[in-house]
Amino acid sequence: MHLSIPTSINYLTGHIDAENVVCKETALGALKGVFADESQRAKGAQDQVVYKVEMLPPQQKEGELNFGVSHIEPGSIGDEFHMTRGHIHQRKEQAEFYFGSQGEGLLLMQTEKGEVSIERVFPGSVHHIPGFVAHRLINTGNTRLSALAVWPAVAGHNYDFLDEVGFKIRIFKSSTTYKVVYMDKFD
Ligand SMILES: [Fe+2]
Secondary structure (H helix, E strand, C coil): CCCCCCCEECCCCCCEECCCCEEEEEEHHHCCCCCCCHHHHHHCCCCCEEEEEEECCCCCCCCCEEEEEEEECCCEECCEECECCCEECCCCCCCEEEEEEECCEEEEEEECCCCEEEEEECCCCEEEECCCEEEEEEECCCCCEEEEEEEECCCCCECHHHHHCCCCEEEEECCCCEEEEECHHHC
16 A cells, blocks of 8 residues: 555645646736726736636546636726636536635626526635536635636637627626626627
8 A cells, every 4th residue: 555645735825736736827918808998908017917727737538627726816907807718618518616715706607598697706615617607707806816626627618708709797896896797799
């Protein structure tokens, strides 16, 4: 029998403690057209990191699982909170779990029929994202939002969804917390 020390995570920060972690940063410059106010996005520092994902080396095989953590920095573009680009899975039927780690925010989900729902994300929150549902994380707080994720290796990411359909709602700052705004093109 061999006893080994496995990979660990810090549940308070969502940081994965492993030598082979893969990290991908997404800066403002890569988010053209994602936020409602494109002119504000274009004016900002294009190398500013909006969110990053750290994950264990991606698996490929059918039946395998991936594990990663998304970190969304606090802030806004105009009054629209920082968020991930959002996606639906390439293999749309594939589901996913998110787990809130630190900070506070929202998980936006949208079915193919256009039914929208939002869930509060907070330390300890558990989110089941069914298949055929597009999803995006939004940081509505003043600190970094981190959420763990477990998804099937074969799920893949389809970002064309944004151009073809897009999310029906956006989340903006309000005097108290946030407000939900429905986009005109869906009226
Ligand atoms: Fe996903």
